Amino acid sequence: MTEEKIKILDVEHREGGRSGTIKIGNDVHFIPFMIDVRDKTLSCISQRNVVPVILEQRYPELYESIKKLTTENILETIGGLRIIENNPSLLVNTLTSKISKFSKIYYAPAIATPENLSILVYTGVDVVDNIIPIIEGFRGNYLTQEGIFPFNSLKRFPCECRVCNSNTVDEVRSLSHEEKFKLLAEHNTLKLNEELRKVKFLLERGVLRNYVEKQCKNNPYLTAYIRYADQKFEYFEERIPVFKKSMIYPNSRESYNRPEIIRFFNRVEEIYQGDEAVLLLPCSAKKPYMLSRTHRKIREWIGYRNIKEIIISSPLVVPREMELIYPAAHYDTPVTGQWDREEIAYVGHHLKRLLEKGNFKQVIAHLDEGYLKAIQEIEPQIGVEVIYTSKGNILDRNSLANLKSTMDTLNIENNHTLFKDMLTAFIDYQFGKISNKVITGRVTWKGRYPRLTFFDESSQIGVINPETGSLTISLVFAKRLLELHTYYVEIDEFIPKGNIFSVGVVDVDRRIRSGDEVVFYNSQCFGVGKAVMSGREMLEMDSGMAIRVRHVSLYSH
Amino acid sequence: MKPVAFWIEQERIDDELIPCLTVILKTRGCWWSKERGCYMCGFKRDTSESVKAEDIIAQIEHAVNNAEKFEMVKIFTSGSFFDSREVPEWVRKQIYGIFSGNIKRLTVESRPEFIRDEILNEIQDDFEVEVAFGLESASDTVRDININKGFSFSDYIRAVETVRNYGFRVKTYLLLKPPLLTEGKALKDVIESARIIKDVTDTISLNICNVQKDTVLEKLWYDGLYRPPWLWTAIEALITISNMDIHVISDPVGGGKRRGPHNCFKCDGEVIKAIREFSLLQDINILEDVRNTCHCYFLWEKVLDLEDIAGVPLVE
Numbered sequence: 001m002t003e004e005k006i007k008i009l010d011v012e013h014r015e016g017g018r019s020g021t022i023k024i025g026n027d028v029h030f031i032p033f034m035i036d037v038r039d040k041t042l043s044c045i046s047q048r049n050v051v052p053v054i055l056e057q058r059y060p061e062l063y064e065s066i067k068k069l070t071t072e073n074i075l076e077t078i079g080g081l082r083i084i085e086n087n088p089s090l091l092v093n094t095l096t097s098k099i100s101k102f103s104k105i106y107y108a109p110a111i112a113t114p115e116n117l118s119i120l121v122y123t124g125v126d127v128v129d130n131i132i133p134i135i136e137g138f139r140g141n142y143l144t145q146e147g148i149f150p151f152n153s154l155k156r157f158p159c160e161c162r163v164c165n166s167n168t169v170d171e172v173r174s175l176s177h178e179e180k181f182k183l184l185a186e187h188n189t190l191k192l193n194e195e196l197r198k199v200k201f202l203l204e205r206g207v208l209r210n211y212v213e214k215q216c217k218n219n220p221y222l223t224a225y226i227r228y229a230d231q232k233f234e235y236f237e238e239r240i241p242v243f244k245k246s247m248i249y250p251n252s253r254e255s256y257n258r259p260e261i262i263r264f265f266n267r268v269e270e271i272y273q274g275d276e277a278v279l280l281l282p283c284s285a286k287k288p289y290m291l292s293r294t295h296r297k298i299r300e301w302i303g304y305r306n307i308k309e310i311i312i313s314s315p316l317v318v319p320r321e322m323e324l325i326y327p328a329a330h331y332d333t334p335v336t337g338q339w340d341r342e343e344i345a346y347v348g349h350h351l352k353r354l355l356e357k358g359n360f361k362q363v364i365a366h367l368d369e370g371y372l373k374a375i376q377e378i379e380p381q382i383g384v385e386v387i388y389t390s391k392g393n394i395l396d397r398n399s400l401a402n403l404k405s406t407m408d409t410l411n412i413e414n415n416h417t418l419f420k421d422m423l424t425a426f427i428d429y430q431f432g433k434i435s436n437k438v439i440t441g442r443v444t445w446k447g448r449y450p451r452l453t454f455f456d457e458s459s460q461i462g463v464i465n466p467e468t469g470s471l472t473i474s475l476v477f478a479k480r481l482l483e484l485h486t487y488y489v490e491i492d493e494f495i496p497k498g499n500i501f502s503v504g505v506v507d508v509d510r511r512i513r514s515g516d517e518v519v520f521y522n523s524q525c526f527g528v529g530k531a532v533m534s535g536r537e538m539l540e541m542d543s544g545m546a547i548r549v550r551h552v553s554l555y556s557h
Numbered sequence: 558m559k560p561v562a563f564w565i566e567q568e569r570i571d572d573e574l575i576p577c578l579t580v581i582l583k584t585r586g587c588w589w590s591k592e593r594g595c596y597m598c599g600f601k602r603d604t605s606e607s608v609k610a611e612d613i614i615a616q617i618e619h620a621v622n623n624a625e626k627f628e629m630v631k632i633f634t635s636g637s638f639f640d641s642r643e644v645p646e647w648v649r650k651q652i653y654g655i656f657s658g659n660i661k662r663l664t665v666e667s668r669p670e671f672i673r674d675e676i677l678n679e680i681q682d683d684f685e686v687e688v689a690f691g692l693e694s695a696s697d698t699v700r701d702i703n704i705n706k707g708f709s710f711s712d713y714i715r716a717v718e719t720v721r722n723y724g725f726r727v728k729t730y731l732l733l734k735p736p737l738l739t740e741g742k743a744l745k746d747v748i749e750s751a752r753i754i755k756d757v758t759d760t761i762s763l764n765i766c767n768v769q770k771d772t773v774l775e776k777l778w779y780d781g782l783y784r785p786p787w788l789w790t791a792i793e794a795l796i797t798i799s800n801m802d803i804h805v806i807s808d809p810v811g812g813g814k815r816r817g818p819h820n821c822f823k824c825d826g827e828v829i830k831a832i833r834e835f836s837l838l839q840d841i842n843i844l845e846d847v848r849n850t851c852h853c854y855f856l857w858e859k860v861l862d863l864e865d866i867a868g869v870p871l872v873e
Contacts, residue, residue, distance in 0.1 A: 050867065050868030052868050052869045059773075059777075065701075066702060069702070079868035080869035083780065083782065083869050110866065110871060129866065131863045131866060131867055131871065132871075134859055134863065135863065135871050138855055138856040181855050
């Protein structure tokens, strides 16, 4: 198989791994893709010298001599993972160091099972095969998404596939060994294929990670795997869109280190600006928080005070002005009032960092239950005495009246405006701390919260997009980004008629992630659009859409 | 000094079964194993720098005096009998003298580089001489990369031709499944090797690889990068090679153990017995009859097919 005969046609969705289409010979296949090794037409991929990756680490000399015998091309084989399957740390390290170029297709032979497939795809494996399902079948084992079961232990089939539907367990048992093994291999392969379809389906909806967190609970190796994987923050962060529509369900311990959540904290803590005083409030089920019944009621009682607010949730801690930024309005967490120690410590930690960054003189906590524990836990460390205003239930009259009188007494002098802060927060969060360079005049806004349109003097700057938790920027804004050489994509000398493909990309800001607003330009024109790929991906790939274009403008001379 | 081991077993010469004395000598060891060494070879453990020339004579005498009747002798040194650093010239001559007139055949092993006229000329006795070479594979790539053998196919051919000039017999060891060859590639390699050498060797001895202590192979095995060959692979190799009309034998050392050639551990005993019987009787029906007698045979067929893609062993 020559270099030209395997290529990536298009990558459509990204979430750790990716979905899209590749071409092998004359045939188009969807990735993630399973090679059925019983079908010899794809032997061009499989009949190559495979070098076990572990050789490279432990036997460098042997590796060098064996490596000479192999030919790698666009399709890169990560061989021999099977023998490190039960060493999750090594498996994560190996995969995340081998999978490096966006322009290559990564094939991990003889490792995929219905149980681990989602985790492999989430890590970036494009192509797998059904070797393990076949081998396990011929060992008399029955695979499901839940693991591996000896066929002999089965009384009934827990499955609706065509093998299990057309045979009873006893019928299969009475077959010759060879017939029985073939049927088991077929069932196991069908299960892997079913999981592959599911994973693709979830990836296209941007909810693969939610599934991975669920699936990893199947066995301790997979749980350990995802915990190790989350330590590779830079690797995964680059492969996960920064703004999107999909929901996050932080329902388990693994959710705390989910890249989207770590990215949110990193950026928020980097850009956060405090003031004289801050009011701590609990989160609400309805998002954005400000439109919830709880938050509306509190605001009605105390009136509009220009006070900074931080909303405590689990695992998120969200400054009010960032409550629309992804994923602050894109998560739901189980609310039971029961907080475990780990949750309290985690939330307390991030709350403390915000309070320190904000350098507040006054901290008012209108909280109860676990929310209260989070602030109490860190109060001794923040150097400010916290004023607690709740009398048990934050929404009862006594509590609200107490909050109101406390605020009246304190006579806080804050001088900021929430919606203006929101614009600043969006800009700094999306593009790095450049709001003071981009916004030079008086900020005004129009529209109904959360769908606000912002103006700098008379120029439209951007519109909040609550669907993806981002600020959609105007051409005026893009021009200012270009002047600051920030979130830029330099393109070849052409005037874009439609969207921009990666083949036309010359240079990029490496901070760009899928979902980002970017400015593109060449010597004739500039424009604004939404990045489909990350910056590095735009540079490495020579096919696929890089930017979904909104406006193009010729330079006015 | 006693030899590492010695025993009497049945051997076949022409169509006759005769008792054979095998002696494993302790010597100073194979020079190559001290230089770089073959990945699978653990015979170094049976050697010692302190072995003196007289000790070798003593070992032979011990074996001869304590063994029952024999008509053939095999002397293995875990190295090269013709390397004078292991077995000095005068010791070799004395050993020839001990057996002269008493046996039908003497088999010794040597690396090709020691096959020289002056050494072969030392043997002026009435027994038949058989020189055994550990070629392992006819492929220079496999012998170099997967075994680290340190000599080439042309070195072997040169040595074989020299031995032939003296009318001596040639036995060649082929290694079934060197390190880092998959089951399928190993089978192909050994069959291809047999095809290449069938006209220059009198006997092929199929050396079914096992995992010896303190070897590179042992480390690979611990890391899951090596699995000793399936006995089904050996059966397949023996049938195919035997069909080439050549005398092929094999002794599955360590058979049925985790470190040795094995199938599913349940059927191993029967298969090993068949291989031993075949080696003695050369009746291919013995192999045909044992083939596919256990359901792990189907798993093996899949392994043979799929291990090439996986790059590592799929089944323990």
